[in-house]
Amino acid sequence: MKKKYFKATAPILVLALGYGVVQLMSAAKPAPEKKAENPRPISLVYNEAREEAVRLTVATQGEVRPHTEIDLTPQVSGRIIAISENFAEGAGFTPGETLVQLDDADYRLALARAEAGVAAAEVVLLQARATAAIKRQQWETANPGREPTPLQVNQPQVAEAEAQLRSAKAELADAQLNLARTQIKLPFRGRVIRRDIGVGQYVTAGTVLGRVFATDRVEVRLPLTDAQLQELDLPMGFVATERNPGPPVTLSAQVGRDAHQWQGRIVRTQAAVDQQTRLIYAVAEVADPYGAGASNGVPLAVGLFVSAEAQGVRERPALVLPREALRSADKVYVVDESNRLNIRTVEVLSTSKDRVVIASGLTDGERVVTSAIANAVDGMEVQPIAQLARK
Known part of the structure; x- marks a missing residue:
């Protein structure tokens, strides 16, 4: 029995002994040496902030509206017998x-x-004057040396005939005016927004025939803050004069695939x-937006939404940086003397596509x-690299 038991347990004892030897050898083996590596600093490109005397650009936006826009109405009644080809939408x-x-x-x-x-x-007046002259002579x-009364020399009759002639001439002028009003015209150059009538239609005085606007100039209503108003040196209730025509303003918009600009002036402010x-x-205001004031043949069309920029009138010292230096709305990343990153909050005066002031x-x-x-972290170590000057 003992021999059989030994034969059965011998393999197990051999395996256990071998496992113990391996564990002892592993424990006696020295641990590998660990090398401590410091994290490599991130390389960042920087620009030096530089102080300049700048004039701020006031940026705003608005919609182009006509200076004059009216309903076209007749002053007399009648049937329409002709309509000009230019009285059509857009003409x-x-x-x-x-x-x-x-x-x-x-x-x-x-x-x-x-x-x-x-x-x-x-004729009546001529007769009245002739009768009056005869009666005065008689x-x-x-009655030599005596002055007659007005009635004795027909003066009231002459005055009445003169009044009747003035009334007849007034009726003639009214008839001439009404005849001229059958030709419906406007005293300005313009464009048609819509037409509401057709040939053969009978219209009365005051009937709306269509709507038109003048093209001699257009307006853009621009919202400004108090600070922007001060930058432009404009008081509330400002109205342009010959001595002070108002600050120039550049209007811009994307028309099709191209960007266009139009030049105008601020002519008044609300009170x-x-x-x-x-x-x-x-x-x-922009003068002659469909003619000389157009941008490479593209008019400043009514209804167009435009951006507006006007230069401030005062210079002030400020720090100027490339536009990409600004993070969010008011944050910049500054590298200090120890090459560590500082996340700084700044006061921004103005921004454009190229720079921030x-x-x-x-x-x-x-x-x-x-x-x-x-993943910028305040205080992290960085490797600063100076920005190469742009050609």
Whole structure:
């Protein structure tokens, strides 16, 4: 029995003994030496903040609106017998051009009657004056040295005939005016927004024939803050004059694939603060937007939404940096003397696509990071690399 038991347990004892030897050898083997490696600093490109005397750019935006926009209405009644080809949606017209022609037959008849009335009144006046002259001669013959009464020499009758002639001439002028009003015209150059009538339609005085606007100039209503108003040196209630025509403003918009710019001036500001937005609105004007004021043939069309930029009138010292130096709305990354990153909050005066102007939060000559950085941590060690000067 003992021999059988030994034969059964012998392999197990051998395996256990071998495992113990391996464990002892592993424990006696020295541990591998660990090398401590410091994390490599991140390389960042920087620009030095530089102080300059700058004029701030006031940026805002608004919608182009016509300076004059009216409903076209007739002053007399009649049937429409002709409509100009230029009285169509989007078409342009010239000052004094006949846009709509009304049937003028009745008005020509009225004019003829008025002319006849003037002729008859002139005859009556001539007769009254002749009778008055005869009666005065008879009075002076019969009553030498005595002054007659007005009635004795027909002066009231002459005055009545003169009044009738003036009335007839007024009726003639009214008839001429009504005849002229059958040709519906406008005193300015403009464009048609819509047309509401057709040939053969009978219209009365005051009927809306369509809507038009003048193209001699357009306006853009621009919202400004108090600070922007001060930068432009514009008081509330400002109105442009010959001595002070207002600050120039550049309007820009994307039309199709191209960017276009138009030049104008701020000609007035509101005299009150808008109660809803708490802003002050200025009005910029562009002269001849469909002609000489167009941008490479592209007009400053009514209804276009544009961006506006105007230069401030005062220079002030400020720090200027590339636009990519600004993080979020008011943060920059500064590399200190120990090459550690400081996340700094700054006061931004203005920004553009190329630069950012900072009022405070930095000092002249500080190194400001302009390259991209992910997961920036305040105080982290960095490797600064100076930005190469742009050609």
